[in-house]
Amino acid sequence: MCAAIADHDLVRTPANFVQLTPLSLLRRTVDVHPTRTAVRYGDITRTYAEFGDRCVRLAAALARAGIGRGDVVSILAPNTPAHLEAHFGVPMAGAVLHSINIRLDAAAIAFQLQHGNSKLLLVDEEFAPLVRKVLPLLDRRLPVVHIPDPAVAADPIGMAEYEAFIAPPAGDFQPLDPLDEWDAIALNYTSGTTGNPKGVVYHHRGAYLNAVGNTVAWSMGGHPVYLWTLPMFHCNGWCFPWTITALAGTHVCLRRVEAKAIYAALVEDKVSHFCGAPIVLNLLANAPAEMKQGVAPGVKVMTAGAAPPAPVIAAMEALGFNVTHVYGLTEVYGPCVVCDWKGEWDGLPLEERARLKARQGVRYHLQEGLAVLDPETMAPVPADGASIGEVMIRGNITMKGYLKNPAATEEAFQGGWFHSGDLAVRHPDGYIELKDRSKDIIISGGENISTIEVESVLYSHPAVLEAAVVARPDPKWGETPCAFVTLKPGATLTEEELIAFCRQNLAHFKAPRTVVFSELPKTSTGKIQKFVLRDRAKAL
């Protein structure tokens, strides 16, 4: 601090300094819009007064169960109202929310519960059988609260049933705010494709700023109706539990991501916004025509995880959807890079628009830095659309670090930037475009081959539904591109035809040498598991 202005006596007081936390956003909405609909799910419709009250009662119940500041509380649930309540009720108890990927197996879940030292587990009825396998793997007794749901039926598990747990009035309990905005609010494990999953710790400051940042990056306006197609266990649903609440919007919960249920919600709940991987867009684009009736035009869709291919964009646009492409990672609270669309691009032909929209883009307004750097020298690559470097990010919407993993934290933050592990180019207009994960890039005869580039050509073939390219070891070239491809129902195509198609549209050395037609292995978030395919390619 510099005192040239002689204001050193002007200190922080409770009147002019309050720790940033997304809990404040709920407080405002309950005060200002108590009668607006907060949550819709099956037969359930709850106002913000009711939703806020349930969150406080959850916090009070956790406190009664012995949960206090800094304790980790876990939840294993699809996108249900209880999962949403946990995003407020758990931090209101001073605790840290650990939302678990519902597609993991018992061993992976047990690892997280042990590593995070979880003190209590909320589990949706559907996953009670899975939790029965998890509990014996732990080194201690973990209190479990069972969240029942009329949509499923399983034997109850645990010490309490959710509705009974949160039923008592909060009484004297006062929701806790963080003592410091740097305090942890959430713990999210990475998928761990390259070893044990890492526990990414979020702080209140970042959650708050990203909750607000989403509204700016997506020009959201007041009272959105948000459909929960994106898993809440994925980077806390990209912070949208807090964003939608800040805007006094309606959360439309959804147990399963199915085209029929999504289209029904779009029409019946008048959904205005939803998020999802391109696979969700694919699902909607390829749904039967009769499902698509009655959707109002202009629904806003945010997609990340892979660039949406041109045919998918075209199909979504024809259906009246407005698609925004974003990019991020667990370590930066989900997306913090957006392909900020420019009005002057509207008139371009579809192929050109798709090419522009496939770029990951520029930093969010509230993220501080996005760069493509040489990880050795930390120098920026030329903005020529060709020079490849590593995507680096810095700012307040970046994790505290990895839990109990100082070496990984230090490595991730080397040189004052978060190292994403993604390789990209920067175009002359400043927009970045991913070329590959560091570990995915293929080096053939000394030349880099971007698997994303090869895949985008494969996707442009009308018979191809899905495609993934990995390196196959080669005695002469070191590595060559090997494509795994799923065809559209009823389509036929030979390996030779597809390779010829690629050679027409790519430098020859980039065209796949091998094509395997098969189903593609995927993570719970719809990402193709390239490490599985690499093993298969090695074994060919």
Added chain:
Amino acid sequence: MCAAIADHDLVRTPANFVQLTPLSLLRRTVDVHPTRTAVRYGDITRTYAEFGDRCVRLAAALARAGIGRGDVVSILAPNTPAHLEAHFGVPMAGAVLHSINIRLDAAAIAFQLQHGNSKLLLVDEEFAPLVRKVLPLLDRRLPVVHIPDPAVAADPIGMAEYEAFIAPPAGDFQPLDPLDEWDAIALNYTSGTTGNPKGVVYHHRGAYLNAVGNTVAWSMGGHPVYLWTLPMFHCNGWCFPWTITALAGTHVCLRRVEAKAIYAALVEDKVSHFCGAPIVLNLLANAPAEMKQGVAPGVKVMTAGAAPPAPVIAAMEALGFNVTHVYGLTEVYGPCVVCDWKGEWDGLPLEERARLKARQGVRYHLQEGLAVLDPETMAPVPADGASIGEVMIRGNITMKGYLKNPAATEEAFQGGWFHSGDLAVRHPDGYIELKDRSKDIIISGGENISTIEVESVLYSHPAVLEAAVVARPDPKWGETPCAFVTLKPGATLTEEELIAFCRQNLAHFKAPRTVVFSELPKTSTGKIQKFVLRDRAKAL
């Protein structure tokens, strides 16, 4: 900090912690939207690349002139491009922007320059004659930079001409970010109706959060075209220099607030947003019909300073404007309370809508607390729409304090809230409504009389253009209401008729006992100077 999660080793690093500052918002817009129009003024049109470059060159010039961290740099200018540049260039030099009310006299300006210990003054050509009177009043030589403008003509003053001053390339100069987001970014003096003006110090954190908060509170969307009707010297233009820049919008500068120029800008520049006191709305509503041609419907107007009377709202709505009523004070960076409009109110009759819109409302999303408290006990008044208390505000969008005035700072922040000095009620729906300034309320026979309530009845009389009510000393009642009224051009009305009208629409003891027809004295921001009227009433 609590370490139950064992994350105490996860510390702030340059990768995950960056001091909040609005300077980052300009940086992003220059990177992402370099070719968009940043500034329009007369013949001038500048892109964000140009605007950003000029701001950096201003900062470099200030550094060359010896300005460094914490130094105060003053500006005396209307809403010109240079004034906008100062909002970025001054803090980029590490300095504190002191924007001076252009309607002040030489003595008042000299007081601020002395008290703030200003190190340099930027002065618009129009105010060079005024500054010639100011300089001899100072106890030292103050460097002055003269900002010429083709729209005015005066003899240059000072050591340098603005364009020459900022002409040299920035060279090695790197814009400074605050060392701490708590560092001062601006110094704004209150109007000082009750004594010497107080120097309100803003910090980077608050300026950043309010810049973003404006976008949420007003649902602004991308690329607004903002007309500068609100003075930038007024709470840094309510932080809109930073807000509009964050959204890569266009700043349409304006030297004088005149109906013709405003309507011309609305049409020619396709203005989407502007702000102003109700007097600006009045000006627009009462302009000749031929001026009003061609304005696109849906222009958003934010108004504060007094509740817009029903006829003004009706006139603005008829012209297609969308009026948002907000409330704030210099100490809270301008408005931080908004009459958050509810869709269900749209269908109500005009009178009812005007009554609802006249309420000040609820806290901004990014302000933390708004309460109506008994200043003695700090207990909330009942939300009954009748019990009067003092408006109190807390949160991050609240000043650091008053410069060199610890007693006033301590008093203002007593009990952990900023004491606004405004009296209000809270309605059952949580919205607050101002009843008076603490010092304005009239106590007649032991009963409180809200001067705002009496004024709203006066305004509803078709012959009344403007009205203000103050206390007149009375031997029997202690005080009685005394009304000062300006009639509409051509209208006639007697004191007796107007008092009779008030008694039909108010409790009898609230009706004015005295009516004086005259012009009303106003501050530079259009507020009626009640202290002048009180003196007049005393002398009657």
